Amino acid sequence: xxxxxxxxxxxxxxxxxxxxxxxxxxxxxxxxxxxxxxxxxxxxxxxxxxxxxxxxxxxxxxxxxxxxxxxxxxxxxxxxxxxxxxxxxxxxxxxxxxxxxxxxxxxxxxxxxxxxxxxxxxxxxxxxxxxxxxxxxxxxxxxxxxxxxxxxxxxxxxxxxxxxxxxxxxxxxxxxxxxxxxxxxxxxxxxxxxxxxxxxxxxxxxxxxxxxxxxxxxxxxxxxxxxxxxxxxxxxxxxxxxxxxxxxxxxxxxxxxxxxxxxxxxxxxxxxxxxxxxxxxxxxxxxxxxxxxxxxxxxxxxxxxxxxxxxxxxxxxxxxxxxxxxxxxxxxxxxxxxxxxxxxxxxxxxxxxxxxxxxxxxxxxxxxxxxxxxxxxxxxxxxxxxxxxxxxxxxxxxxxxxxxxxxxxxxxxxxxxxxxxxxxxxxxxxxxxxxxxxxxxxxxxxxxxxxxxxxxxxxxxxxxxxxxxxxxxxxxxxxxxxxxx
Amino acid sequence: xxxxxxxxxxxxxxxxxxxxxxxxxxxxxxxxxxxxxxxxxxxxxxxxxxxxxxxxxxxxxxxxxxxxxxxxxxxxxxxxxxxxxxxxxxxxxxxxxxxxxxxxxxxxxxxxxxxxxxxxxxxxxxxxxxxxxxxxxxxxxxxxxxxxxxxxxxxxxxxxxxxxxxxxxxxxxxxxxxxxxxxxxxxxxxxxxxxxxxxxxxxxxxxxxxxxxxxxxxxxxxxxxxxxxxxxxxxxxxxxxxxxxxxxxxxxxxxxxxxxxxxxxxxxxxxxxxxxxxxxxxxxxxxxx
Numbered sequence: 211x212x213x214x215x216x217x218x219x220x221x222x223x224x225x226x227x228x229x230x231x232x233x234x235x236x237x238x239x240x241x242x243x244x245x246x247x248x249x250x251x252x253x254x255x256x257x258x259x260x261x262x263x264x265x266x267x268x269x270x271x272x273x274x275x276x277x278x279x280x281x282x283x284x285x286x287x288x289x290x291x292x293x294x295x296x297x298x299x300x301x302x303x304x305x306x307x308x309x310x311x312x313x314x315x316x317x318x319x320x321x322x323x324x325x326x327x328x329x330x331x332x333x334x335x336x337x338x339x340x341x342x343x344x345x346x347x348x349x350x351x352x353x354x355x356x357x358x359x360x361x362x363x364x365x366x367x368x369x370x371x372x373x374x375x376x377x378x379x380x381x382x383x384x385x386x387x388x389x390x391x392x393x394x395x396x397x398x399x400x401x402x403x404x405x406x407x408x409x410x411x412x413x414x415x416x417x418x419x420x421x422x423x424x425x426x427x428x429x430x431x432x433x434x435x436x437x438x439x440x441x442x443x444x445x446x447x448x449x450x451x452x453x454x455x456x457x458x459x460x461x462x463x464x465x466x467x468x469x470x471x472x473x474x475x476x477x478x479x480x481x482x483x484x485x486x487x488x489x490x491x492x493x494x495x496x497x498x499x500x501x502x503x504x505x506x507x508x509x510x511x512x513x514x515x516x517x518x519x520x521x522x523x524x525x526x527x528x529x530x531x532x533x534x535x536x537x538x539x540x541x542x543x544x545x546x547x548x549x550x551x552x553x554x555x556x557x558x559x560x561x562x563x564x565x566x567x568x569x570x571x572x573x574x575x576x577x578x579x580x581x582x583x584x585x586x587x588x589x590x591x592x593x594x595x596x597x598x599x600x601x602x603x604x605x606x607x608x609x610x611x612x613x614x615x616x617x618x619x620x621x622x623x624x625x626x627x628x629x630x631x632x633x634x635x636x637x638x639x640x641x642x643x644x645x646x647x648x649x650x651x652x653x654x655x656x657x658x659x660x661x662x663x664x665x666x667x668x669x670x671x672x673x674x675x676x677x678x679x680x681x682x683x684x685x686x687x688x689x690x691x692x693x694x695x
Numbered sequence: 696x697x698x699x700x701x702x703x704x705x706x707x708x709x710x711x712x713x714x715x716x717x718x719x720x721x722x723x724x725x726x727x728x729x730x731x732x733x734x735x736x737x738x739x740x741x742x743x744x745x746x747x748x749x750x751x752x753x754x755x756x757x758x759x760x761x762x763x764x765x766x767x768x769x770x771x772x773x774x775x776x777x778x779x780x781x782x783x784x785x786x787x788x789x790x791x792x793x794x795x796x797x798x799x800x801x802x803x804x805x806x807x808x809x810x811x812x813x814x815x816x817x818x819x820x821x822x823x824x825x826x827x828x829x830x831x832x833x834x835x836x837x838x839x840x841x842x843x844x845x846x847x848x849x850x851x852x853x854x855x856x857x858x859x860x861x862x863x864x865x866x867x868x869x870x871x872x873x874x875x876x877x878x879x880x881x882x883x884x885x886x887x888x889x890x891x892x893x894x895x896x897x898x899x900x901x902x903x904x905x906x907x908x909x910x911x912x913x914x915x916x917x918x919x920x921x922x923x924x925x926x927x928x929x930x931x932x933x934x935x936x937x938x939x940x941x942x943x944x945x946x947x948x949x950x951x952x953x954x955x956x957x958x959x960x961x962x963x964x965x966x967x968x969x970x971x972x973x974x975x976x977x978x979x980x981x982x983x984x
Contacts, residue, residue, distance in 0.1 A: 213801050213806070213808070214798070214801055214802070217794070217797075217798055217801070221789065221790070221794075224789075279787060280785075283785040283786060283787050283788065284783055284784065284785020284786075285785040285786055285787060286785070287744075287747075287749055287779070287781045287785070288779070288781065288784075288785070288786075288799060288844075288847065289799075289802060290749060291747050291748060291749060291774055291777055291779045292774060292799065292802035292803050292804075293771050293772075293774040293775045293802075293803065293804055294802040294803075294804070295771075299802065447767065
């Protein structure tokens, strides 16, 4: 029956329905990628999520057509008078559907990654995502075969695909109204919500393993039941015991996996810098994290940010799932500004991705929250670069991440402006424009321009004696380099 | 030398919602070609489907080489030796001709790819479709599809070949080639051919069974069927009202089947069709009585 499976897979791979799913998935993925900066995380996740549902619907339609084929074509009698037992034939057909679905998923995934690569994307695909996405397609295909075979109706089969999409769409988008547990319920969809998955990278329980079990269970259950049903009244008895074992195993896997997904903590409650105080909990609001009220806390060292890039002066490390490209991008953004401050005491030499927060300092370490890096709003290269530079300057100059905590016109703002000009991040003319027109920031910009008129090394040398006072917010602008004249 | 299948039909009845399609049918068929003749609704297709193990009889039993269709395991053994062309032939339109016949050959347990492909090519050659092997089935004409159906029926070299209206849609030349093909197969195999076309039966069958309302009205050779009409076929210049059948021929004279229509009428040699029409007419008379 391997040959039948191969033949069915070959035919399914030629199915326009499946290719329609691939095209739709590729289009959706490309569309999503146009909203997300390529340098940001999860191209693999985008491919997985954006592609999963349309590909699944395509697999379902192709499967349904296979399920219908004998009846609609009128070839049922030709097949029925062969000595091949129906359960063997349908088992081979299911294997064929699975092989075609996996192949299509691989194509969809490769297309998405190729689009991503062409746009300069990066990221290390999680192999479990590949398995999970492929299983979602296999499930869709097998459900399609079941619908087609049991309904015998083209109309029902055609309608099954949108019903499948709508059903999972409501699960994926299900808000607190759905059992009051939005994220957990979303986990029951054939493809996981990436926001629920990626937010913590090991800080929340990973839903992928139970999701894999849940999908595998559903797939086995559907396949086992179909084989029993198609063999009703056939000349050859179905081997009930092994099929029952498959179906029961599937039910157990789906049940335990589904229960685990429903009870999985989806919120990391961070009560303080001590990791022992972080609590994964199941939330009833849509929020990947709950941060302590204290904006001053920072994350102690953990070993989660392991993808690093940099040099002796500054190293940037992010979660491995984001790949080194993000680390290099962070470093490239911050390194020129960091170079301006080289040698001054207490300036950051490390940048580390942390799970939650607003951006903070821990000694000489800039802590960049993952959530902000992933924030879709304002994702352009310039905005992201300024975001990273802002984090660095806050940390280097001892500025609070909460803007109201220091008065406008602080000497630290002037040093920030100077650093931006001295590092070539913004042109001197831009600062001059602020100095001449902005009543609030004008004096600060003027002071920064005066500093920028001096050689960078001299400003750095002049700042060294007053550096601690500056960082403490006790240095008046008049004592900054270049102000006395 | 391979011998064909021995088919035994014992007291077979088949009813559809109280309507008897077959009534107490007893038949024995051996190697050679048996033609099933009968008007619409006579039970030909029902009998073929029962022989093909697709329909269980309401009563009685059917055996093929000692295997009984009522037994699950025997049924599989029968199917291993069966080739079947249904009246309403359905094919997979998106498959190519070769793929479709190859697919059915796989389901008929021809597992060795090289041997299977050889047989598929041979079957396609037998129905003169080898040049169209790569064509999608949806692009074929009705006659070509019928030939694909025949190819899949013979691909596994079956001992028992059941053909329900096999020549429907074939042009005269193809019908002639089909007869040659079936005649060759019938030398060593058991072929049951259900048809409305008496000339097909007359041309290739070694046995004829005429069914009427689910009962066997005649079972013998085509010659015996023809001989039933000896002395009952006439050429007359006048149409005859009470004849079994009467129709005007090319010469302008009437061919009359039945009692001598007039003293001037001349006896002519009967055909198998005459014998068949006579059997049907007698059956109709008996039913009316």
